[in-house]
Amino acid sequence: MTSEIDIATDKIVAGAPRTSEFEDYKYFHDTLVTLIEYNMTAPYRFSIYGALVEHRAVCEGYGESFKLLARKIGLDVICVPSKEHLWNYARIDNHWYLVDITFDDPGTTNKNGELVYASGNGSNVIYTYFMVGEDFFTTHSYSIKSHTINKSLTYVKNTKEFEFPELSEISYTIKYKGQLSSNLMNSMMDGALSSYSFNPIRSLIQSILFGFILIYII
Incomplete structure (x- = not known):
């Protein structure tokens, strides 16, 4: 079992762009979705x-x-649990950002409106929970409960309680919007246009999301 994990890990890591920490994080995010x-x-x-x-x-x-792959190339990532969920914190430039690949893998719907989680299909990649900071929760308050850290799950008897790092106040993609927004928008548009089926509700949500990003860019 370990050797199979090593083979799979090495194959993914070999494709990492290594052009910047952000691009490496994005590569692992997209690959896992x-x-x-x-x-x-x-x-x-x-x-x-x-x-x-x-x-x-x-x-x-x-x-x-995500933690395993990132650490293989020297990136700093930890896992963060709530009572019913688990996600990651990733560090760039000594600041920590939230990455939730599970929530960024929403699946797609078929012509009957049934939810389909398509393994090996990148048409459902989104970036709603990619490299976000505390500012994210001011507009996504519904996500606070699912992303409230449950420190009791990390408790080990006779050891000091683990101190989770503080999230950056500003999301990475907003902080560096002049450098990143165009690439991120292109990636998101590519994902939306390659979706294999049309769903009006999802289309509306994507339109709203793109509108918010355009506001940030402008």
């Missing part, structure tokens, strides 16, 4: 093995895999 099928019944759904080898996992598989 494309690779993994969100699956609540898979036997190894809580593990790296389930995510990288069987390609079926839940949030633990996404988060632990």
Whole structure:
């Protein structure tokens, strides 16, 4: 099992662009969304093995895999748990940002409106929860509950409680919008246009999201 994980990990890491920390984070984010099928019944759904080898996992598989891949090339990533969810903090320029690959893998819908999680299909990549800071929650208050840290899950008897780092006050993509917004917008548009089926509700949500980003750019 370990050797299979090593092979899968090495293959993904070999494709990392290594042009900047941001681009490497984005590469791992996009790769995992494309690779993994969100699956609540898979036997190894809580593990790296389930995510990288069987390609079926839940949030633990996404988060632990992102941490493993990032650390392989020297990036600083940790896993962060709530009572019912797990995501990541990633560091750039000594600031920490939230990355939730599970929530950025929303699946797509077929012509009957049924939700489909398509493993190996990158058409559903979004960046709503990619490299965001505290400012994100002022406009996404519905996400506060699912992203409230449950420190009791990290408690180990007779050890000091782990201190989670503070998130940056400003999301990375907003802080560096002059350098990143065009590339990020192009990536998001590519993902939206390559979607294999049309869903009016999802289309409306994407339009609103793109509108907010355009406001930030302007």
